[in-house]
Amino acid sequence: DSGVTQTPKHLITATGQRVTLRCSPRSGDLSVYWYQQSLDQGLQFLIQYYNGEERAKGNILERFSAQQFPDLHSELNLSSLELGDSALYFCASSARDPRDTQYFGPGTRLTVL
């Protein structure tokens, strides 16, 4: 158990809809990272938050957004969903910097029909 929790575990929705994925980091970790894992793109870094502030952006679509709340949990919002958004979405947390060990949650499997 990494100490990082993600909900829900599975999500099935239709094209055009909006969903929210939730992540609670390990106790004491200030940084949260979101990753997308798909068969064709592999593991892609989406976005990082540090202590409530956006720190870095990767290959995140404009239809996607995230935030980190004062209690340090984070949410990833995906809107106007397309079939190609079907993937595993992982959250990870670390103490501060990306070079600190990142602990991964179990992931949310999103299926867009």
Added chain:
Amino acid sequence: AQSVTQLGSHVSVSEGALVLLRCNYSSSVPPYLFWYVQYPNQGLQLLLKYTSAATLVKGINGFEAEFKKSETSFHLTKPSAHMSDAAEYFCAVSPDYGQNFVFGPGTRLSVLP
């Protein structure tokens, strides 16, 4: 741009045989390097990481990796494969302080009885 290549998307070894998973990276500065393992239907778990201290890094479950700057490599080895090692293995690089992970495409390890 930083990149990570993993030679061989699928590697098969016999139980008890040597495991060698290859990782090469490109980075303009001394990087931090990581190996993560992903078991079926689970998140990623850190095996080991290189942080510019010792070039030979020992990790969990008997795995180790050697950083070779001249070859820009960070290959993962284990002397004797066990059935429980069957999983997907990802090499990742964090090129510089504050810079986020670039993951390799992954290598699926199968262990044959």
